[in-house]
Amino acid sequence: QVHLQESGPGLVKPSGTLSLTCSVSGDSIENPxxxxxxxxxxxxxxxxxxxxxxxxxTTYYNLSLKSRVTMSVDTSKNHFSLxxxxxxxxxxxxxxxxxxxxxxxxxxxxxxxxQGTLVTVSS
Amino acid sequence: xxxxxxxxxxxxxxxxxxxxxxxxxxxRRYSVSWYQQKPGQAPVLVIYGKNSRASGIPDRFSGxxxxxxxxxxxxxxxxxxxxxxxxxxxxxxxxxxxFGGGTKVTVL
Numbered sequence: 001q002v003h004l005q006e007s008g009p010g011l012v013k014p015s016g017t018l019s020l021t022c023s024v025s026g027d028s029i030e031n032p033x034x035x036x037x038x039x040x041x042x043x044x045x046x047x048x049x050x051x052x053x054x055x056x057x058t059t060y061y062n063l064s065l066k067s068r069v070t071m072s073v074d075t076s077k078n079h080f081s082l083x084x085x086x087x088x089x090x091x092x093x094x095x096x097x098x099x100x101x102x103x104x105x106x107x108x109x110x111x112x113x114x115q116g117t118l119v120t121v122s123s
Numbered sequence: 124x125x126x127x128x129x130x131x132x133x134x135x136x137x138x139x140x141x142x143x144x145x146x147x148x149x150x151r152r153y154s155v156s157w158y159q160q161k162p163g164q165a166p167v168l169v170i171y172g173k174n175s176r177a178s179g180i181p182d183r184f185s186g187x188x189x190x191x192x193x194x195x196x197x198x199x200x201x202x203x204x205x206x207x208x209x210x211x212x213x214x215x216x217x218x219x220x221x222f223g224g225g226t227k228v229t230v231l
Contacts, residue, residue, distance in 0.1 A: 037220070047158075047166065047209050049220040060218045096165055100220075108213050108220065109156035109171035116165050 002026040004097050004114035012091075012121050018084040022097030022114060029078045030055040035100040037110060038071065038082045040093040048093075052100050053080055087121045094118050125149040125215045127223035129208075134229040135200045143195045143226045145210030153213040155193035157186060160207045160225075169208070170195060197228070205230045 008020035022036070029036065038050040051061040053071040061069050065084070073080040084091060095117055098110040127147040135141035145155055154173065158166035168177040170186035183198045193212075197204050210223040 039222075046224040047211075047222040049211075049222060052220070062219065101171075103172060106152065106213075107154040107172045108211075109168055110158070110166075110211070111168040111171075111177060113165040113167070 002099060002112055004099065004112060006095060006097050006114045006117040008117060008119070010118060010120060012087055012119060013123055014088055014121055015086055016121075018082070018087050018091060018095075018119055018121075020082045020095055020097075020117065020119070021079050022081070023077075023079045024099075025078070027099070029073060029080060030075050033101070035060075035102075036073070036080045037098045037100045039096045039098060039110070039113075041096070041116075042090075042093040050082065050084075050095075089121050092119065092121045125221055127210055127212065127221055129210060129223035129226045131224065132227040132229065134231055135197070136231050137202065138199055140196065140198045141200055141228060143197075143208050143210075143228065145193045145195075145223045146191055147212070147221070147223075148191055149212045149215040149221065150188060150191050150193050152215055155186070155188060156211045157195045158209045158211065159204075160209060161205075166209060200228075200230050202230050204228065 003025045005023045012018045035052040037052040053059045068085045070083045098113040102108045156171040157169045159169050160166040174186045185196050187194050207225045209225045214221045
């Protein structure tokens with residue numbers, strides 16, 4: 001069974017950098033069938049896709065966050081990471097990692113998801 | 124980029140049927156996926172593709188789509204179905220993903 005687990009600081013200062021890691025077990029991050037994604041959810045609000053990464057390093061980012069976001073993959077540790085710079089209170093959210101499936105070019109879904117980690121931006 | 128629109132909240136009597144909708148231009152081209160999220164928990168995949176149920180999802184959950192609108196139907200809603208439901212699809216503008224704002228389902 002595939003399991004994803006987020007880790008990283010729960011508190012980041014304004015203007016600082018948010019850094020999170022998603023550890024994958026039960027599957028290889030080099031599995032060519034999947035992308036790996038970060039998704040966040042501000043308190044009381046809906047889900048927002050941050051970006052997706054392939055094991056080769058190919059990335060796709062939410063255009064509204066692209067200037068501040070970098071995703072990377074470490075195949076030796078079977079994990080992938082998120083860095084977000086110049087954070088503000090608006091970046092306070094539960095951050096989830098997930099495995100992205102696709103079937104052809106028209107069908108996509110996320111499964112499974114990690115349990116999520118709350119990151120608060122505050123001084 | 125595109126948007127997906129969901130009603131903020133719906134209610135359903137125990138054992139009755141409820142339909143949750145998701146509207147957006149991207150749905151004319153790309154399939155929708157649906158996620159159930161209970162308070163304090165991570166989202167869980169419910170439906171993907173035309174009408175494929177994820178592993179472990181009861182058959183009272185079904186999906187459909189027509190034009191720019193996709194629907195998730197719960198036939199015979201149970202108390203444990205009370206949750207937020209989020210829709211998701213690929214953005215029609217590129218290889219990006221978008222989510223609807225979520226619908227809170229209350230089972231009365």
